[in-house]
Amino acid sequence: MKKSNARWLVGDGEMAERIRAYDWSSHPFGPMDEWPDALRIVLSIALNSNMPTAIYWGRDLRLLYNDEWSGVPRDRHPKALGQKASEVWTDIWGVVGPQFDAVLNHAESVTSFDQLLEIERGGIAEETYWNYSLSPILGADGEVLGVFNQGHEVTDKVLAARERAAEIDRMRDLFAQAPGAIAVLKGPEHVFEIANSAYLDLIGQRDSVLGHAVSDVLPEVVSQGFVDLLGEVYRTAKPYVGSEVPIELMRDGQAETRVVDFVYQPTRDAAGQVDGIFVEAWDVTDRSQLLDELRHLTTTLEERVQREVAKKLEAEEKLNRVQRLEAIGQLTGGIAHDFNNMLAVIISALNILRRRLGSESADHVRLIEAAEDGAHRAAKLTQQLLAFARKQSLAPSRVNPGELVTSMEELIARAIGEQIIINVETDPDVCDILADATQLENALLNLAINARDAMPEGGSLRLRVNKQAIGETRAAELEVEPGDFACISVEDTGTGMSPEIAGKVFDPFFTTKEVGKGTGLGLSQVIGFIQQSKGQIVLDTEEGRGTRFSLYLPRCKEGAVSAEAAVHVDGAQSGRGERILVVEDDERLRGFTGEALNELGYSVETAPSGDEALSLIASGYKPDLVLTDIIMRGMTGHELARKLKAFDAGSNVVFMSGYAHDATSAADVPSVEPLIKKPFTIETLASTISVALRRKGEHD
Template identity: 30%
Template sequence: MGPTASRPAGGGAMGALVRAHAWAATPLGPREHWPPSLVTLVRVMLNSRQPMFIAWGANRTLVYNDTYVPMLGARHPEALGRPFFEVWPEVRDEVGALMDRVFAGDPVHMDDLQLTVNRNGFPEEAHFAFSYTPVPGDDGAVVGLFCACTETTRQVLAERRAVSESLRHRQSLQQMPGFVGILSGPDHVYEYVNDAYVAISGPRDFLGRSVREVFPELTGQGFYELLDQVYASGERFEARAMPIRLAGEDRDRFIDLLYQPMRDAEGRVTGIFVGGYDVTDQVRARVALADSESRYRTLFESIDVGFCVVEMRFDAAGRAVDYRIIEANPAFARQTGADVAGRWVSEFAPDLERHWFDTYGRVALTGEPAHFENRADVFGRWFDVRALRVGPPAAHRVAIFFSDISERKHMEEALRVLNATLEQQVVERTAERNLLATIVERTDVMVMAVDRAFDILAINKANADEFVRAYGFRPKVGDNVLAAFADRPEHQAQVRAGWSRALAGEEVTLIEDYGDPDRVRPSYEITYRSLRDDQGRVVGAYQFVSDVTERLRQQAELVQAQEALRQSQKMEAVGQLTGGLAHDFNNLLAGISGSLELMHTRMQQGRINDVERYMTAAQGAAKRAAALTHRLLAFSRRQTLDPKPTNVNRLVTGMQELIRRTVGPAIAVETVGISGLWPALVDPPQLENALLNLCINARDAMPDGGRITIETANKWLDARAARQQDIPEGQYLSLCVTDTGTGMTPDVIAKAFDPFFTTKPTGEGTGLGLSMIYGFAKQSGGQVRIYSEVGRGTTVCIYLPRHYGPTEEDDHAPRPAAQSRAEQGETVLIVDDEPTVRMLVTDILEDLGYTAIEAADSAAGLKVLQSDVRIDLLVTDVGLPGGMNGRQMADAGRERRPGLKVLFITGYAENAAVGNGHLAPGMAVLTKPFAVNVMAARIREMIETS
């Protein structure tokens, strides 16, 4: 090889040093004698940006490139051409054995080799990643070593510092009094928990597992959703005394909780810091204290005994001269007739007797309790009083319990007077009782009394006469009323049942038939009462009986008359309804049938271009007929609803532009949406339709322009407010539309929700708008109310029950898209008793490549479902002949095919058949009439859904 070939070209500063070096004085000898393999490696090395060196020959002479120079430090440039271990003597032990392996033919690679080097005049730790590659000579023996290396000292030391910093941070977190956890990624995988975290949750396998895996019992408690929300939004979440139920615990514990998003250098959320404190003991203590205070307050305010705490005032001689009412319960005011809390007695009762001050003063000074009865002339009442000292003696406070015994005192006085005139009273009372006995005996009301053994204690003439009329015998005092019916067990059981309830202490009124059917069996209203002795013990029972046969007959006749009136009114309403329907549907059917006839005529005439116009007209009329049908279903509260958790504020905002275009520029539209509006479980398109109808009605009430205000609010309806709105009490949100128009009279408001009632000119309204809104609101569990005044505008409010749960952030309602083709072998079963519908659905399916199987009733459809034929989807009408409806057939089919997917198609919402709007998973509803592309898209969507 010539000198030119052995001269390495380029290579930067090291290339120049290599070319200028006196190689003849080294073991490598002159460059022109270098073997080709060495020359090639030197050229590659010098022109590479990767740190590289060559150790050649037995002395392992060192040659290196520019990027290797920083590794040498102060040993450059003298290291060039010298044996490797003269340059690096301190690494002979670690590197020598590795080089020996390479010169033996074995390549060596290491990602991290730690060495202590002295390249800048002092020992320092260094780390390298390198590959040693043996270089064979012409005879195959290894003559050199080629190394590509990277110094990783900075990275290793940085990682070590990071680990140390992380360890220090985690040691700090470990010492925190609260619980701490670090979660990574969108699945919230645990990277760290401190001991406090383990203490509250119990020992679990945390690290490397997600929150859902570690805490499966948190399903339904909202924590997973909060973590997802924090990770997605990047906004922290903080809560105080948040309830949580952990596995194995029979009641909630409470925690102060913080979810803080953690971000990388670019600001992206990478995890969540979880921190907090277990505040269960504090919360339970607060609850227990509140309960205790509530019980005390309830007792304090509900007891009938008057209670107060007074503060005594003494003069210089230690004599009580006044006292102030510190605290008093409601019974204090009831029994004294004065509400005087906080006032001194000298202010409201300056003439109070001296003995009250002396008694209370003695209790305050000595601490000896007192119990006495005395009259307070200033109040005109007698009191039974107990007084005792409370608090420190220096406070001079006395607690007083007292009861108003004025009535008892009056009774005692009356008893004294009574005893004085007892003889006169006995005479008078005897006359009184004789008079009462005469009245009872001669009254038409039947009276009887029995003891606990059913022996008759008393019976008046009317009752005995009625026994004769009804049963043919006359009972008398001393007879046993049950023994009288010994030979008539069914009558005996009836008599026993009524008397037994009164003998058990119950007061009851019954209406029953009694008597021998062969004689007479009238209807009686019988009032049973318990007969008690002076100690209140039940010693018998008595009854008052009236014959109500004629009254019941008259009531039955009245009910029949009322039912006949309701039926008449119902038929009148049906007549109005069917008349309106016939008018509207005749107009729509005329448009459809006329367009179809003209299409047929033009096709026979060959005038194909005109067919499109008539087809458009027929489709438009059909759509208006479908809209009218849906309005009627809404009015009847039988339309198929698809309720979803809905943010009504967002729905209103999304409709603002449509409403403004609809009502025109002469009317200003303003929306007032309350912040924090509760969600509603409602069919969003139906609510949109209702809102648009209300705005159109408002526009029509303002022919000269005006303002429409759409307002939302949260409403808590208590029992009274709920009765006024005719809905159950609870939490509701309201959606109100207010206009500045002409307003309504009370007569118009009363009829506003009636079907086909309208104040608009003929041809300008169907009268179904408010009826549809009313039906939709009632079916959604709510109500509609109208507030209006003539000349001052109208407000219509829809009340919807609050939904407890999250709402969907965006509307992902599917829109008709390009019709997807079926995959090979996909089969759909169509069950419908209407041949035209079966034909239409079959044609749609076959056009899309599906295999279609038809059945005309539920029996035929079920037979196919119970066979082994492949069925990917069942499309069925809800109302079917054959002994079962579409839902029942689908449920029976699912017993054989558990994963069967079902699409119900219906022109009338059979809510009972489809579970009142609640479908099982894998089921959906499509309302007739439907667009072809909508049907195709829904079929494809259901088949593809796993």
């Protein structure tokens, strides 16, 4: 590119340098030394101007511009230099083309403010706004030689102003629609500047409000002291709050008393001086009248209120009792869970010791077995604590209801006492059911104890189990699916219930027992369990003649596993050196579990946490099975299993836990994995591990 040596061009900015450096010899302008004086003059003015300035020269409007204007074309700079306006502004020529035509052909000046121009920037059409002027550059004979352009983008200002206007409109709408009566008063004369429709409705239609003083608009309030109160607020700058204040108003030509709550809040100018008062009022006439009526109610109403308060206090007390029960349940569950870990250590140690002693020392074995029996009793107590704490989920299995009731006869007899005769009748053809045996036992025991309480002088308790076929009509009444059901009835010869009590007996918190004798939750839990098991409970009672509860539970479908079969797997089997990784944060339990597995013939590695287990596997250790606790500090057993499955979908995982709830309480359990409940015997451990390894071998 040939640089011009035109000495007449004054300026050292970017565009001055670009213009000098441009090869004008092949351009319609020709060499710069040959440029006409008019062009030289206006170009010098543009280059030395602080305003964004452009010159469109000649009939085809060739473009020259200064540094400040170079930001206007953005990515079209510097290619726009020397180009035709119609080529530079192809995207907006439909708007600016006629404006240039008016200047070029009619010598008119064009000024545009907030002009919308949709300009392409980066290949995207943007909505932009501009302030600019287009003026003719005239020759000596009055001929238009070009167009002188100055201007700048105002998009941000326009959009901000538009947003402010929208916000003002929103505020105006909110003000107009506000439920409270609102007015703004200005100056010591309290002239209305603003009043919303709610305010105008409150004072009634007036000929003129805005621009007039309160004393002129509402002359009737002057003698009532409201104007003096406004003056006091204005002078002291202290707000005033009025509550249930009567005011006499001339509403639509009629004198009327209204009762209002209101606020007088002083407003301040930019200098911090009080310049007016913000008024907000609420018409509470109806509420005030209602309160007056309430004040004149008779003593009967006061008694009703007292009864309602008593009910509320009673409900609060019941709620407090439930919360206390929940707190005790949480504490009990936590203690029982930790106790399970300790029992697991004791039982594992005793199992290992018994295996090692064999039958050589009968006395030692007898002592070990006694200790094991005590530990198992403690474990059973722990499970009962966990059940109370509701840490056990339902574990439905195939149950023979006749056998279950028969097995409970001795337990129920001890619970209800000798003064009550118990009679058990079972149908040998009764169908098996699918239910949580423990929860069913608890439900029957609950019903038996309630029956005992209904027979303080003694009586008889009859438990009957039979099979019933329930058709569609009866099923609709019971809200169950038609089919074969086992019916377990618990019938007493006690005091019975009145219809009123019978209608509430399944309601939570309802009890007829003395305070402290029951929570009122027992029967609501029973019906909840039965209905969760897809069954129903029916109450038949008559005051003075006894009560019968009938539990209907549907027949178990083929293929369901009995509780006994689900628990007992193949006998303990020895390992053959398979690699077992034990993950347990309790050091003693981790050690004894590992030792028990070594005793069974497995190769064992242990880890105190999920993170360390993953690190061990990452280092190259490949276990055939991972035995992990569920609740651990840091990473849980569920999280560890999920990460193992993500690393190797075939990972073999067995969970161990203090309570079954752990196995299903996490949302990220990767699959249904085997579970060993703590505390466990070495035989249960051996069986579970053996089955899990055999299952993996079958799938591989």
